[in-house]
Amino acid sequence: MRFAFRFQMPDLAEARRKAPMTRFRWWMPVVLATLCAAAYANTFRVPFIFDDFFTIVNNPSIRRLWPLSDVTATTFPALWGRPLLGLTLKINYALGGYSVVGYHLFNLVVHLLNAMLAFGVLRRTLVNFPKLNAARQETTWLAFAVAALWMLHPLATESVTYVTQRTELLMGLFLLSTLYCFIRGIESPHPTIWFGLAVIACTLGMGAKEVMVVTPLLILVYDYVFGASSLRATFRSHAALYTGLAASWIALAALQLTTNLQWKSGLDVSPTGCWDYLAMQCGVLTHYLRLAAWPSGLVLDYSDWPRTIPFSSLLPRALLLLFLLVASLWAIRQRRWWGFWGAWFFLLLAPSSSLLPLPTEPAAERRMYLPLLAIMAVTLEAAWRVSCGIWMRFNWPPTNARARLQTAIAVALALALGVTTFRRNAQYRTAQSIWADVVAQRPHSARGETNLALALIDEGKTAEAIPHFLVALRLDPNEPIIRNDYATALLAIGQIDEAIAQFQETLRRAPDYAPARKSLGLITQHQFRTELEHSQTALAAHPDDPAAHVSFAQLLADMGRRDEAITHYQQALRLDPNNASAHYNLANLLAEYGRDDQALSHYSAAARLTPNDTRIQINLGNLFLKQARWDKAIAAYTEALRVDPTAFEAHNNIAIALANRGDLAQATAHFREVARLKPDDPDIHRELAEVLDRQGLHNEAQHESSEAQRLTLAPSPN
Numbered sequence: 001m002r003f004a005f006r007f008q009m010p011d012l013a014e015a016r017r018k019a020p021m022t023r024f025r026w027w028m029p030v031v032l033a034t035l036c037a038a039a040y041a042n043t044f045r046v047p048f049i050f051d052d053f054f055t056i057v058n059n060p061s062i063r064r065l066w067p068l069s070d071v072t073a074t075t076f077p078a079l080w081g082r083p084l085l086g087l088t089l090k091i092n093y094a095l096g097g098y099s100v101v102g103y104h105l106f107n108l109v110v111h112l113l114n115a116m117l118a119f120g121v122l123r124r125t126l127v128n129f130p131k132l133n134a135a136r137q138e139t140t141w142l143a144f145a146v147a148a149l150w151m152l153h154p155l156a157t158e159s160v161t162y163v164t165q166r167t168e169l170l171m172g173l174f175l176l177s178t179l180y181c182f183i184r185g186i187e188s189p190h191p192t193i194w195f196g197l198a199v200i201a202c203t204l205g206m207g208a209k210e211v212m213v214v215t216p217l218l219i220l221v222y223d224y225v226f227g228a229s230s231l232r233a234t235f236r237s238h239a240a241l242y243t244g245l246a247a248s249w250i251a252l253a254a255l256q257l258t259t260n261l262q263w264k265s266g267l268d269v270s271p272t273g274c275w276d277y278l279a280m281q282c283g284v285l286t287h288y289l290r291l292a293a294w295p296s297g298l299v300l301d302y303s304d305w306p307r308t309i310p311f312s313s314l315l316p317r318a319l320l321l322l323f324l325l326v327a328s329l330w331a332i333r334q335r336r337w338w339g340f341w342g343a344w345f346f347l348l349l350a351p352s353s354s355l356l357p358l359p360t361e362p363a364a365e366r367r368m369y370l371p372l373l374a375i376m377a378v379t380l381e382a383a384w385r386v387s388c389g390i391w392m393r394f395n396w397p398p399t400n401a402r403a404r405l406q407t408a409i410a411v412a413l414a415l416a417l418g419v420t421t422f423r424r425n426a427q428y429r430t431a432q433s434i435w436a437d438v439v440a441q442r443p444h445s446a447r448g449e450t451n452l453a454l455a456l457i458d459e460g461k462t463a464e465a466i467p468h469f470l471v472a473l474r475l476d477p478n479e480p481i482i483r484n485d486y487a488t489a490l491l492a493i494g495q496i497d498e499a500i501a502q503f504q505e506t507l508r509r510a511p512d513y514a515p516a517r518k519s520l521g522l523i524t525q526h527q528f529r530t531e532l533e534h535s536q537t538a539l540a541a542h543p544d545d546p547a548a549h550v551s552f553a554q555l556l557a558d559m560g561r562r563d564e565a566i567t568h569y570q571q572a573l574r575l576d577p578n579n580a581s582a583h584y585n586l587a588n589l590l591a592e593y594g595r596d597d598q599a600l601s602h603y604s605a606a607a608r609l610t611p612n613d614t615r616i617q618i619n620l621g622n623l624f625l626k627q628a629r630w631d632k633a634i635a636a637y638t639e640a641l642r643v644d645p646t647a648f649e650a651h652n653n654i655a656i657a658l659a660n661r662g663d664l665a666q667a668t669a670h671f672r673e674v675a676r677l678k679p680d681d682p683d684i685h686r687e688l689a690e691v692l693d694r695q696g697l698h699n700e701a702q703h704e705s706s707e708a709q710r711l712t713l714a715p716s717p718n
Helices: 012-018 027-039 052-057 083-096 100-128 130-152 154-161 163-187 192-205 210-226 231-237 239-256 261-265 274-293 311-334 337-349 371-394 399-426 431-441 446-458 462-475 480-492 496-509 514-524 527-541 546-558 562-575 580-592 596-609 614-626 630-643 648-661 664-677 682-694 698-713
Strands: none
Touching (some): 027 100, 027 130, 027 399, 052 083, 052 163, 083 163, 100 130, 100 154, 100 163, 130 399, 154 163, 154 399, 163 210, 163 239, 210 239, 210 311, 210 337, 274 311, 274 371, 311 337, 446 462, 462 480, 480 514, 527 546, 562 580, 580 596, 580 614, 596 614, 614 630, 614 648, 664 682
């Protein structure tokens, strides 16, 4: 197959002799890496926030590297149809457990790789585009400046610093890789390998995020604008490539068929109609453009974005976007360089900012991660072209001074953006700080107020959380989660009557809300009130009795007053260091707070004092399993099984630990025992099938897979 393209590739040796600035410099990736590390140096201790708790902390599927088939096995939609996200989280967990450093390092490395790919795409495009021949000696600097400033722009912080949003980074990695491989293919006299890599990258990217669907269209636009002589020639010369790229849509469709398509499209849960949503997105898109030009007022959550926009405000925004869209289409038709970047901007934002409503997030800054590159490229290239025209017309400043001036401007912009990014990342230092920023910038955000209140509770500031719950309820009185959390907070500070009233109001507005019904059932039985009075009386009468402190601490923990409970458990241990119950219950609370090392110490003490308590050994093993300390976890579970050979959780988790350690035969034995204890659980048969398959026992694996499928499809018992 012949591969024709529109322009003749220049002789590389001649190009380097005439225009040395086009050569790749070894220090350029070093500078990019240094700038990236400096701008994001304060992110490695940023805690998990918001969706991270669903995708990482409370997602059991990432706690074992194998089987890979369960990478999207969660009820949380952010992982549905995105196996690459689940796979990278599995790898992070296998290497470092819940240590946030590894997760942030992964995000930063991918962001840096994207910047380098962007540099490669821009440089090769600028060098090869024939209309740039007059000033080709400066194109490498221009490409480097665009890549560096895009990398440092604070609008990218949400995608990099917020761990779960690595979906944008992964999609960017594979989309830019697809484009880069395509460009290398049209340059090469033997393009088959490069085009094959482009198809592979495109297919893999479909498992990162659904927006990857536009990649084949972007390649087509690029090819048409910069490549073949006509659209027909484009398809004819690269027929095999476009067939492969189109085939990647099959992979995307297969992934999406495993999800709730109506939920993901927003059609079954959104009160906003398609056309109303499109009108709303006019405001969202112009807001994105403003943030790209002047990145102040960045915010994590836009759940309070107005669902309706006055016509007087809608009209100018719609006209601006229509003008940009029409201009981009005209530029593509005329094969102008900026037409491709217009297509890049609109196509990448089309899935989230067109007719399909996304009810929980009408706007999100992370969606601008890749579209921002188009804005930076057009802005800097247009400024460079204008400045070149002025300098050539007036022959001022001289060439050497011009280079110094360009460098000074680029350095100043890089410093400004880098400092702004660093300051933005500082707002992510705690859950409280980032949600306080949301509340400050979006004072009508019920979700922001609620999450700020929950962050305060996690820091032991329950009383300070109450006013934020009240504001959230004023903004959204019908949301049961907010009112239930408010009632729980009231209970934690001892306002039992008011807590009962709020639980009752929650059930009046949402009769099927189970958490409120359960909490109300406990309170209305006077369990907490009566026991609290008795425990306080007993503690006052015997302040040096460790059992009184343990009893009071347990009641406080049940009421959600965990910090006070920890204090009393610690007091009990000061009075009696060998109190196993205090060690065990204190370890449970510390584990909830993520203070794993302290929790391990107390679990170990409890296990030493009561070696025949299966629950203690299992909890100890679970904490080792969470930290990927397989040998320690196996030892704890083995001890639990010595006491109770039928302990289901011990068999299941020791099988997981053994499989991760590579002891597949022993893991299989435990999975078989788990299947015997719970024969009607399809997940157990599925896990057993995966381990059997890894050992080459394919017939047995097929039998277990069939059993899992049968149980999955079986009707639920009445």
